[in-house]
Structures are given as structure tokens and as C-alpha cells.
Amino acid sequence: MELLENALMELVAVLKFGFEAISVLCILLGLIACLRLGLMHPRRLYTPPFIDVRLTLGSWLALGLEFQLGADILGTTIAPSLDALGRLAAIAVIRTFLNFFLSKEIEAETVWKQRAESESLTALQK
DSSP, X not given: OHHHHHHHHHHHXXXXXXXXXXXXXXXXXXXXXXXXXXXXXXXXXXXXXXXXXXXXXXXXXXXXXXHHHHHHHHHTTSSOOHHHHHHHXXXXXXXXXXXXXXXXXXXXXXXXXXXXXHHHHHHHHO
């Protein structure tokens, strides 16, 4: 039985590390995507509110937060103590709020971008 517990603990540790690594990778990919946008379309960096860059980075950050939360949940699955559960609850609440408001901002920016594009299309058609 102890052998199975140790194997499960090792598996959880590896999975947790994997989730954290994927989270870091998501943020790195978001940075690369933003740099690529800036290099390919430098005019977009000077057009407030930098909507394409913000949408790109925000989406990658939201994905990274999801993986971080998954890693935290995995970390408390093996013999959770009240202290660990309390920390998980606090982290989950903070990350959920961050993700919620980030999603709302991305949604608002997307609507603003679509509205601006349709207005410019209408102006070109006139």
C-alpha cells in the first residue's frame, strides 16, 4: 500500500510540474506572439489602446492562469491539510477573480475592436 501511495505522490508531483511548465510556456508564447505582432505591424503599437496586443497577451495569460490553478489543485490532492486547503481556497479565489476580470476585459476589447472595424468598413464603403 505504501508503494502505491509513493507512486501516486510521485505522479502528482510530475503532473504538477508539468502544469506549471505549461503555464510558463503559455506566458512565453504570449510574449512571443505580442512581439511578433509588434514587429510585423508596428503601427498597431501606436494605435491606442493597443487592442491586438492586449487581446493576444490577455488570452495567453488567461490560459496560463488556468494551468496554474490546475497545478495548485493537484498539489493539494495528496493528503491535504487544513492549511493547504486554506491556501488553495485563497489562491483559487484570487486566480478565479483575475481570470474573470481578464475575460471580461478581453470580451470588451473584442467588441470594441469589432465595432471599430465595422465603422471603418462602413466609412470606406461611402
